Amino acid sequence: MIRFEHVTKSYADGTTAVDDLSFEVAKGELITLVGPSGCGKTTTMKMVNRLIEPTSGTIRLDGRDISAIDPVELRRHIGYVIQQVGLFPHKTVLDNTATVPHLLGWPRKKARTRAAELLDLVGLDPSTYGDRYPDQLSGGQRQRVGVARALAADPPVLLMDEPFGAVDPVVREHLQNEFLRLQSTLHKTVLFVTHDIEEAVRLGDRIAVYGAGRIEQFDTPATVLGAPATPYTAEFVGADRGLKRLSVTPVETGDLEHPPVVHLDDPTDRAAARLAADGAPWAVVLDADGSVHGWVPATALAKKSLTKGATVRDHARRMDARLPLGAPLRQALGAMLQHDAGWIAVLDGDRFLGVLTPARLHAALRRSTTADASNIPRGEVALDTVPGA
Numbered sequence: 001m002i003r004f005e006h007v008t009k010s011y012a013d014g015t016t017a018v019d020d021l022s023f024e025v026a027k028g029e030l031i032t033l034v035g036p037s038g039c040g041k042t043t044t045m046k047m048v049n050r051l052i053e054p055t056s057g058t059i060r061l062d063g064r065d066i067s068a069i070d071p072v073e074l075r076r077h078i079g080y081v082i083q084q085v086g087l088f089p090h091k092t093v094l095d096n097t098a099t100v101p102h103l104l105g106w107p108r109k110k111a112r113t114r115a116a117e118l119l120d121l122v123g124l125d126p127s128t129y130g131d132r133y134p135d136q137l138s139g140g141q142r143q144r145v146g147v148a149r150a151l152a153a154d155p156p157v158l159l160m161d162e163p164f165g166a167v168d169p170v171v172r173e174h175l176q177n178e179f180l181r182l183q184s185t186l187h188k189t190v191l192f193v194t195h196d197i198e199e200a201v202r203l204g205d206r207i208a209v210y211g212a213g214r215i216e217q218f219d220t221p222a223t224v225l226g227a228p229a230t231p232y233t234a235e236f237v238g239a240d241r242g243l244k245r246l247s248v249t250p251v252e253t254g255d256l257e258h259p260p261v262v263h264l265d266d267p268t269d270r271a272a273a274r275l276a277a278d279g280a281p282w283a284v285v286l287d288a289d290g291s292v293h294g295w296v297p298a299t300a301l302a303k304k305s306l307t308k309g310a311t312v313r314d315h316a317r318r319m320d321a322r323l324p325l326g327a328p329l330r331q332a333l334g335a336m337l338q339h340d341a342g343w344i345a346v347l348d349g350d351r352f353l354g355v356l357t358p359a360r361l362h363a364a365l366r367r368s369t370t371a372d373a374s375n376i377p378r379g380e381v382a383l384d385t386v387p388g389a
């Protein structure tokens with residue numbers, strides 16, 4: 001969708017803002033450009049909508065060299081959100097949002113209807129906020145208007161330059177979540193500039209980590225955090241990158257263990273035989289609907305004093321830690337700690353898939369780490385599996 005081919009931008013004073021940059025962004029991808037101040041992020045972005053012209057190299061949009069496209073025409077297909085928002089102070093929120101549709105010559109009613117829809121989409125009730133002026137909004141609300149305005153003409157590409165940089169951390173996280181929710185339905189191709197690695201990791205399908213004028217690494221958040229390509233990237237992403245990786249590594253089916261499964265109404269002797277056959281110390285217990293009830297230890301089932309007709313129900317223990325497949329490991333660890341649990345049931349909808357243990361969580365975390373790259377066998381660093389709480 002967007003392709004940089006050996007793009008360089010130098011200024012007359014000898015500054016090279018961007019040096020021989022080549023990368024490609026797929027349709028619907030959200031790329032975060034992250035790096036310290038002055039490393040060339042904004043320059044990269046502004047070359048896409050021709051606010052800055054490259055000194056050399058080619059930028060293509062859908063295969064077309066953008067230097068051959070009229071800048072005004074080009075910008076109609078590219079939404080632009082900046083930190084200072086740049087709302088017109090004398091126009092209402094609704095009119096601000098309708099700016100691009102107006103410029104495109106849409107009939108006034110259609111433009112305003114569209115603007116109202118967009119305000120709704122970004123969480124601002126148009127009947128409450130539509131007639132206000134920008135200075136009657138909070139910083140976070142102004143940013144939302146900025147996003148709504150950029151989306152108003154439904155451009156396939158969005159450029160966002162530190163759009164949430166000027167708001168406090170709580171509002172910022174809220175805006176990030178809302179934006180992710182929007183993006184999951186709109187699938188825009190997004191270049192998002194930030195100097196905040198947390199934000200880059202949180203939002204990006206892939207991250208471009210900038211050094212001075214160059215991209216040091218361009219990869220998924222999990223890989224950038226797990227296997228920084230250069231010492232510079234390692235330092236930039238921070239010493240706590242292992243913790244950050246918890247947020248970006250999802251639980252996959254291959255991470256799960258599969259202890260024996262018994263049902264609440266199974267006779268105890270049959271369940272005991274099932275566990276004995278597997279040599280398992282415990283089994284997961286499902287109820288009649290197949291939902292997870294908890295677990296039962298082999299020792300409880302094997303007791304000689306059991307009354308006739310006893311079922312697993314008599315010995316089952318509840319375990320409420322649950323996790324949807326694909327949830328980040330951070331959520332898994334949080335649930336393990338919250339429930340003081342040695343394992344956690346992983347579900348696909350209501351369907352039980354298997355269990356995640358601390359050892360498997362650790363192994364999952366190591367999927368993309370430098371430890372794997374250096375071939376340290378997993379067994380050497382594995383934790384013990386702790387069944388049940």
Ligand SMILES: Nc1ncnc2c1ncn2[C@@H]1O[C@H](COP(=O)(O)OP(=O)(O)OP(=O)(O)O)[C@@H](O)[C@H]1O
Pocket residue numbers: 011012013015016017018035036037038039040041042043044195
């Ligand atoms: N008109 C100009 N003339 C000379 N140098 C410039 C000009 N515009 C930008 N630069 C330089 O180009 C480099 C890259 O700037 P750019 O704005 O792309 O950085 P950035 O990574 O977006 O930084 P920040 O996070 O501070 O916004 C900087 O060193 C900057 O000083």
